[in-house]
Each structure stands twice: as structure tokens, then as C-alpha cells.
Amino acid sequence: MVQCLHAFVSGRVQGVWFRQSTLETAQTHGLTGWVRNLDDGRVEVMAHGHEHGLLQLEAWLSIGPELATVAEVKSARVEPAEEYIEFMII
Incomplete structure (x- = not known):
């Protein structure tokens, strides 16, 4: 079953890939x-996908890439607003 994760990540998270x-x-x-x-x-x-993948992404968001300093992740499962065919930067 496809689920949807909506998250906001704060800290030093821009300009660090x-x-x-x-x-x-x-x-x-x-x-x-x-x-x-x-x-x-x-x-x-x-992010849309299966629970296992969403849990993996959610765990990664709390760490981020090497240059990032994540202060907080606020996330929730939400009803999908639309379908996506790929993951993209917008």
C-alpha cells in the first residue's frame, strides 16, 4: 500500500547538497x-511509496548529508494529493 510522507527539515540544510x-x-x-x-x-x-522506504527516508532526513546539521524534522503521514512518476527537486 502506497503512503505519503510530508516533512519539514530545519537546521543547516540549505547550500549543503x-x-x-x-x-x-x-x-x-x-x-x-x-x-x-x-x-x-x-x-x-x-514522498510517496511503501512504508519501509518512507521509514528509511525519514530516518535519513534526521541525519542528512555530511555538510548538513539537522536541528529538527517535523513529519506526518498525509493523504496523497497527487501521483508522481519520479522523485524530483522543485
Whole structure:
């Protein structure tokens, strides 16, 4: 069963390859959706896929890439708003 994870990641998460690393992690776990920077310095993630892959991505978001310093991840399972065919940076 496909589920949807919506997450906001705060800390030092922009300008440190966070979006690209999120894309690669999501693709590794067979997820679709998107990641984007927000004007307030956070990163927003919407990921669709099976529970195992979403749990793997959620765990990775709390660590991030090497140059990142993640302060907080706020995430929730939500109803999918639309279907995605790939994971992308928007």
C-alpha cells in the first residue's frame, strides 16, 4: 500500500547538497515525490511509496548529508494529493 510522507527539515540544510542527497536517497528506496528549499531556510519533502522506504527516508532526513546539521524534522503521514512518476527537486 502506497503512503505519503510530508516533512519539514530545519537546521543547516540549505547550500549543503541536502536536496540532491534527498533525491538520491528517495530513489534508492523506490520513492516518488519532491524536495524543495523554503524561503525560511527549511527544506520541505513530499514522498510517496511503501512504508519501509518512507521509514528509511525519514530516518535519513534526521541525519542528512555530511555538510548538513539537522536541528529538527517535523513529519506526518498525509493523504496523497497527487501521483508522481519520479522523485524530483522543485
